[in-house]
Amino acid sequence: MSKNNRxxxxxxxxSHGRGTCPVCKTTRxxxxxxxxxxxxxxxxxxxxxxxASQDRVNGAQKVV
Structure with a gap:
């Protein structure tokens, strides 16, 4: 059967959970x-x- 709530x-x-990743800078x-x-x-x-390594996460800045 299909799953209606997925x-x-x-x-x-x-934005339906979408944005720009602060670590890898990928958009959408x-x-x-x-x-x-x-x-x-x-x-x-x-x-x-x-x-990702903790160093990459620490270097990331929050994208607005």
Missing amino acids: GKALWKMP IKLLYTRNKSDGTQLKVCKRCIN
């Missing part, structure tokens, strides 16, 4: 994963950057 939470997010990509910087701030990153 991805429904994305439609309630601003889903930002669904949270990474913590060393100073305690949180960043939303893409699927490819969830496993």
Whole structure:
């Protein structure tokens, strides 16, 4: 049977969960994963950057 509720939470997010990844600078990509910087701030990153090194995450700046 089909799954009617798959991805429904994305439609309630601003821009449907899409934006620019602060680590790899890819545009129009889903930002669904949270990474913590060393100073305690949180960043939303893409699927490819969830496993990025902590140095790359610390060097990233939040994209507005």
